[in-house]
Amino acid sequence: MGKTLAEKVWDDHVVAKGEDGNPDLLYIDLHLLHEVTSPQAFDGLRLAGRPVRRPDLTIATEDHNTPTINIDKQIVDLTSRTQIETLRKNCAEFGVRLHPLGDIEQGIVHVVGPQLGLTMPGVTVVCGDSHTSTHGAFGAMAFGIGTSEVEHVLATQTLPLKPFKTMAITVEGELRPGVTAKDIILAVIARIGTGGGQGYVLEYRGSAIRSLSMEGRMTICNMSIEAGARAGMVAPDQITYDYLQGRPHAPEGVDWDAAVKYWNTLPTDDDAVFDAEILVDASELEPFVTWGTNPGQGVSLSESIPDPAQYADPNDRAAAERALEYMDLAAGTPMKDIRVDAVFMGSCTNSRIEDLRAFASVIKGHQKAEGLRVMVVPGSARVRLEAEAEGIDKIITDFGAEWRFAGCSMCLGMNPDQLEPGERCASTSNRNFEGRQGKGGRTHLVSPLVAAATAIRGTLSSPWDLVAEGVAPTRPEAVATHSNSIGVDA
Amino acid sequence: MEKITRITGIAVPMPRSNIDTDQIIPAVFLKRVTKTGFEDALFHAWRQEPDFVLNRAEYRNARILVAGPDFGTGSSREHAVWALRDFGFDVVLSPRFGDIFRGNSGKQGLLTGQISEADASQLWALMEAAPGIEATVDLVDRTATLGNLTVPFEIDDYTRWRLLEGLDDIGLTLRDEAKITQFEKTREAWRPRTLPAR
Ligand code: SF4
Numbered sequence: 240m241g242k243t244l245a246e247k248v249w250d251d252h253v254v255a256k257g258e259d260g261n262p263d264l265l266y267i268d269l270h271l272l273h274e275v276t277s278p279q280a281f282d283g284l285r286l287a288g289r290p291v292r293r294p295d296l297t298i299a300t301e302d303h304n305t306p307t308i309n310i311d312k313q314i315v316d317l318t319s320r321t322q323i324e325t326l327r328k329n330c331a332e333f334g335v336r337l338h339p340l341g342d343i344e345q346g347i348v349h350v351v352g353p354q355l356g357l358t359m360p361g362v363t364v365v366c367g368d369s370h371t372s373t374h375g376a377f378g379a380m381a382f383g384i385g386t387s388e389v390e391h392v393l394a395t396q397t398l399p400l401k402p403f404k405t406m407a408i409t410v411e412g413e414l415r416p417g418v419t420a421k422d423i424i425l426a427v428i429a430r431i432g433t434g435g436g437q438g439y440v441l442e443y444r445g446s447a448i449r450s451l452s453m454e455g456r457m458t459i460c461n462m463s464i465e466a467g468a469r470a471g472m473v474a475p476d477q478i479t480y481d482y483l484q485g486r487p488h489a490p491e492g493v494d495w496d497a498a499v500k501y502w503n504t505l506p507t508d509d510d511a512v513f514d515a516e517i518l519v520d521a522s523e524l525e526p527f528v529t530w531g532t533n534p535g536q537g538v539s540l541s542e543s544i545p546d547p548a549q550y551a552d553p554n555d556r557a558a559a560e561r562a563l564e565y566m567d568l569a570a571g572t573p574m575k576d577i578r579v580d581a582v583f584m585g586s587c588t589n590s591r592i593e594d595l596r597a598f599a600s601v602i603k604g605h606q607k608a609e610g611l612r613v614m615v616v617p618g619s620a621r622v623r624l625e626a627e628a629e630g631i632d633k634i635i636t637d638f639g640a641e642w643r644f645a646g647c648s649m650c651l652g653m654n655p656d657q658l659e660p661g662e663r664c665a666s667t668s669n670r671n672f673e674g675r676q677g678k679g680g681r682t683h684l685v686s687p688l689v690a691a692a693t694a695i696r697g698t699l700s701s702p703w704d705l706v707a708e709g710v711a712p713t714r715p716e717a718v719a720t721h722s723n724s725i726g727v728d729a
Numbered sequence: 730m731e732k733i734t735r736i737t738g739i740a741v742p743m744p745r746s747n748i749d750t751d752q753i754i755p756a757v758f759l760k761r762v763t764k765t766g767f768e769d770a771l772f773h774a775w776r777q778e779p780d781f782v783l784n785r786a787e788y789r790n791a792r793i794l795v796a797g798p799d800f801g802t803g804s805s806r807e808h809a810v811w812a813l814r815d816f817g818f819d820v821v822l823s824p825r826f827g828d829i830f831r832g833n834s835g836k837q838g839l840l841t842g843q844i845s846e847a848d849a850s851q852l853w854a855l856m857e858a859a860p861g862i863e864a865t866v867d868l869v870d871r872t873a874t875l876g877n878l879t880v881p882f883e884i885d886d887y888t889r890w891r892l893l894e895g896l897d898d899i900g901l902t903l904r905d906e907a908k909i910t911q912f913e914k915t916r917e918a919w920r921p922r923t924l925p926a927r
Contacts, residue, residue, distance in 0.1 A: 254908050266913075286765070318760045336923050359921060394899045395903060399898070488922065498919035
């Protein structure tokens with residue numbers, strides 16, 4: 240019997256096979272660190288007198304606590320500042336490469352790895368962060384770990400793990416214009432639920448996935464964790480190789496050739512069997528948006544808020560009722576009638592250059608809706624520079640939005656970028672939990688295109704609405720779903 | 730991690746049930762960046778009460794905690810174990826433990842022994858009659874002795890073996906060090922390397 244992509248990558252990293260139900264010892268190719276989940280791991284090493292085994296497979300960046308304005312000033316919040324300073328101290332002491340605030344490679348850890356060419360097919364990637372699943376877009380086995388596991392990897396470059404089950408999520412057909420990777424994954428999570436992927440590695444396949452750019456694939460893999468999965472993966476192909484080749488840490492010359500030869504063997508064999516399979520018709524998908532307080536509580540933008548009474552499961556019903564109360568929304572309200580106070584364009588889900596281009600392509604030449612707060616936060620310092628070289632910053636500030644420095648920002652509000660109590664936000668991030676973006680804040684998860692249209696109209700909207708009203712010169716057909724060709728190139 | 734075979738030390742009674750991890754260490758202390766220095770955070774709310782058992786002079790150097798059922802339930806924070814270790818505890822005996830807490834304990838060298846409710850009551854009575862009395866916990870025999878009373882405790886074989894050998898997770902993995910080194914030798918040149926920076 241053939242093997243799946245996930246099984247191939249796994250098998251090639253087993254250092255010691257676990258006998259009778261014991262975990263395998265798995266080798267880790269790349270360990271990413273940030274300031275929040277690493278301090279106690281380093282402290283543990285220090286207490287035990289252990290070194291970092293492979294500093295050359297380890298890299299750190301500052302993202303969760305970093306400010307997005309006045310980045311040259313001292314961080315006011317004491318906890319944030321301590322975490323940042325501790326990371327700097329630890330990296331210096333243990334010889335770990337760090338990209339601190341102000342550095343050209345600083346940014347959200349899941350944007351930085353791929354951008355440097357460190358994330359590649361067929362490798363294992365871990366980080367003390369649940370959205371490590373992002374890196375699976377390259378055909379890597381990438382998953383989040385806890386702080387004691389961070390210490391374990393620092394000390395041994397391995398992890399004892401039991402194999403995951405595999406689930407195929409096959410998305411066939413052509414996406415309609417204006418429908419993006421974000422809409423695919425929001426629709427998938429709404430369908431299988433926030434626990435639907437538990438214990439699984441999800442492999443996204445099918446023609447719709449194949450036609451996505453690396454950015455789009457990263458958006459999808461990023462949110463695998465929101466379906467409860469350990470990891471998400473996409474088989475590597477020419478799009479992967481084209482994205483990777485020439486990046487600072489991508490293999491070169493004969494190494495590149497050897498790598499590609501191996502990577503070409505990774506896609507799931509035709510006769511491999513998945514433990515579970517889901518089929519999605521891409522051509523039916525519309526722009527998708529959440530109404531509740533978990534990423535599975537979503538509907539198409541053209542629909543209305545569901546009535547909790549229609550849920551057969553009493554737990555789902557109670558959760559929906561609680562969510563609507565927190566969100567201050569009534570069942571039956573059309574999603575498009577919902578007015579927002581803020582738009583957040585950023586996070587490791589949607590803050591790469593292509594996301595910013597998509598956002599800019601819609602808002603170009605418009606003014607933001609009155610009274611709206613619109614914040615655009617690039618995923619890394621390099622993305623920020625790239626965007627500025629293309630004039631995207633200008634489009635954003637002309638629109639009346641704020642153009643910030645890189646970091647996690649309002650995705651979780653560990654820095655001062657937070658929603659006020661009661662404020663409602665259309666956000667391109669990945670979690671709409673109660674208080675996630677600030678105490679009492681209300682989050683609707685959306686794609687960059689929906690975020691842009693919403694910022695123009697002030698109510699949850701898609702680019703389709705702009706055309707219908709004749710507001711936008713951009714017809715949705717002109718709005719690329721997944722390519723870079725949207726007219727704001729430098 | 731140090732090997733544990735037999736531990737003798739002052740035993741302290743805490744007959745409350747359902748002492749969850751939030752009571753062991755409140756969330757505000759989770760902001761810290763170290764694994765140590767949590768001794769003051771242990772049972773923080775209760776420590777504000779002057780007659781709380783750990784505030785009494787005779788228990789200052791306690792090493793063995795005998796608690797009511799369902800000790801360590803609630804949030805999975807590893808800090809609960811660090812705080813108990815920092816205060817000086819090597820052993821917690823209770824009729825029932827929270828699963829995650831118990832798992833975390835084994836990894837940090839904190840022995841958690843499950844005793845019967847009847848034995849717990851007997852131990853508490855003896856401790857109250859002689860505050861500051863020492864107990865001996867024998868991991869080889871799986872028994873706890875206080876004065877003339879010896880009670881059995883349960884601990885799974887794997888955790889017991891690890892504690893006897895003084896193996897934390899990392900120590901356990903490093904027993905396979907030769908295999909790791911061998912694996913590294915076969916690692917292809919194209920695989921990622923963060924150093925030197927390019
Ligand atoms: S952007 Fe949000 S989800 Fe991504 S790593 Fe930062 S806090 Fe986590």
